[in-house]
Amino acid sequence: MRKLLSEVPCTECGGQLRSKYITQEFERGGVKVKLSGISAMVCAKCGEIYFQPGGADKVAEAANSLFELAVVGKQHKHRLAAQICRV
Ligand SMILES: [Zn+2]
Numbered sequence: 001m002r003k004l005l006s007e008v009p010c011t012e013c014g015g016q017l018r019s020k021y022i023t024q025e026f027e028r029g030g031v032k033v034k035l036s037g038i039s040a041m042v043c044a045k046c047g048e049i050y051f052q053p054g055g056a057d058k059v060a061e062a063a064n065s066l067f068e069l070a071v072v073g074k075q076h077k078h079r080l081a082a083q084i085c086r087v
Contacts, residue, residue: 015045022049026063033066035059037084 010017023036038059041050051059066080 010043010046010048010050012048013043013046015043017041017050018044024059024063026067028067031067031070032079033063033070034079034081035062035066035084036081039084 008017009015018041020040020042021037022040022042023034024038025032025034027033038055039052040055041052042048043050062082066082070080
């Protein structure tokens with residue numbers, strides 16, 4: 001069974017972690033991409049972000065895909081955003 005992350009205190013300050021939907025921005029080569037609606041645990045005290053197991057890798061992958069899309073679509077001057085929605 002998966003252990004509830006909320007039972008684990010923040011490793012930085014020992015604060016309580018809360019489940020939140022966060023927004024992450026990445027910048028590379030003049031392109032900014034934004035991912036929002038990412039489920040993560042956020043420390044209520046210091047704001048440290050903890051992703052679900054493997055979540056950080058998936059977020060990095062998604063950001064990489066958006067950067068690739070920006071290059072392919074020559075959308076260098078634009079800001080790309082991806083939002084995660086449950087339907
Ligand atoms: Zn903390």
